[in-house]
Amino acid sequence: MPRLVDHDERRRTIVAAAWRLIADRGIDGINMRDLATEAGYTNGALSHYFSGKDEILRTAFEYVIDATNQRIDTSVGDGTGGQALRRLCIELMPLTDEARLEARIAVSLWQRAMTDAGMAAVNNLAVADWKRRMATYWREAIDDGELPSCEVDAGVEVLMTAIIGLQVSAVLDRSSTSRATQLALLDTVLATPAE
Template sequence: MPRLVDHDERRSAIVAAAWRLLAARGIDGISMRDLATEAGYTNGALSHYFAGKDEILRTAYEYVIEATNSRIASATRRRTGRSALRTLCHELMPLTDEATLEARIAMSLWQRAMTDTAMAEVNNAAVAEWKVRMAQLWNEAVAAGELPARDIGVGVELLMTTIFGLQVTAVLDPRTTSRVDQIRLVDAILDGGP
């Protein structure tokens, strides 16, 4: 009797291999042959699960976003207002080894998103969703008297830009991006200044 193949399990294994290679080598250091070897398959076997390298990389990026969203949902579940907003920011920031690894992978994939419309759409949809949630929580915090009333749209843009900058800095120069400094920076934005 032929062995049943779990299609989703194989796709997940290939994406996990892509994650490992992206973290170790960046996007320029990955070929289909490398992906197949890392995943434990033949090069031709990958075509049964993905249309090509671009689809594998897009799926890896979607996985980064899903992992982040899962952490955000879990961490903010019992929080509201400023506490929930601050926690959401912390889950996007490279405060842990896992989040720093995800930032490293995301940075590598941003390069591809500059020329891959589908990957750019994945990125932009995730960022838009995070901004909407930030604005909702910020409004909630203002209504509860936890944050000063001000232009929330500008505040959200400042938070997202800062968080992306922290991701880049944590990957390229981790000595200057301590956990305490990152948290202090986001708190300064939330509270209206240093």
Template sequence: MPRLVDHDERRHAIAAAVWRVIATRGIDALNMRDIATEAGYANGSLSHYFSGKDEILRFAFDHVYDATNRRIAAALGEATGLAALRIFCREVVPITEETLLEARIATSLWQRAMYDEYLMAVNERALGDWRVRLIEFLDQARDSGEVLRDADIALVADQLMTLMMGAQIVGVLTPRTITAERQWAMLEALVGSIRRSAQARTSVGQADIARSIDR
């Protein structure tokens, strides 16, 4: 019997080919023939899976965020608070070959997203979800005494989002200046600005115990 074709598997393989073409040649060089060649298919066969280049780009943009989110979920495990925050950021900023590839794809598609309502909605939804996750981790950190009680959590989340998106741009354009180490140092400096010292956490914990005894 002939092997059944997994339609969804083929679409993901084509999206991966789009990633490789964009990463090596840029979005302006992207065309259906090169996508088919990179994916190992005949040019006309792409029409069985996508209506055209625009749909392929939209699927590829969706797929890049899905891939990042799956990797984040696997890396997080049971981590919470600042540990979870660091893991999350490490999977977004372009400090590895994989995250640098994703940054090249994302930044290439951002210009198109300014004029494509679908891509704009995908980007807005994905970044909105990431912001919610950062706020969740920062709230956990504040509840556990890792960060200052009066820290503006929403503002810090916005700062982190802006820093990570900016790191994707400069990490792609000026990697020799804004190195992986430099990117991480900037993130640590921002987190450090709201972090409570170990001594302060101990003092607060002792004060909480004393108050509970007094009651």
């Protein structure tokens, strides 16, 4: 009797292997042969689960975003206002070893997104969703008197830019992105009214 193959599990195994290689070598250090070896499959076997390297990389990017969104949903829950805004930001920031690894992978994949419209779309949809949620929570915090009145859309742009900058810094210069430094930056952005 033929063995049943869990297609989704095999795809996750291949993506996990891609994560490890991207984290270790960067996006330019990945080739299909090494990826197959890292995943424990033959090179030809990968074609049963993905159309090629681009699809594997795009899926790896989607998994980073999905993992981040799961953490956000768990942390924020039914929260609102300033507490929800802060928790969302904390889950986007590279504060833990897991989040730093994801930042390393995301930064590598942004390079590919510059020339891959599909990958750019994955990134842009995620960022737009995070910014929308930030704006909603920030307005609630202003209405509840938790944060000073400001131009929320401008504040969200500053906040997202700071978080993306922290992800890059966490990859390139970990010593400048301690947990305390990152949280102090978050508090500064939230306390400074954007005009």
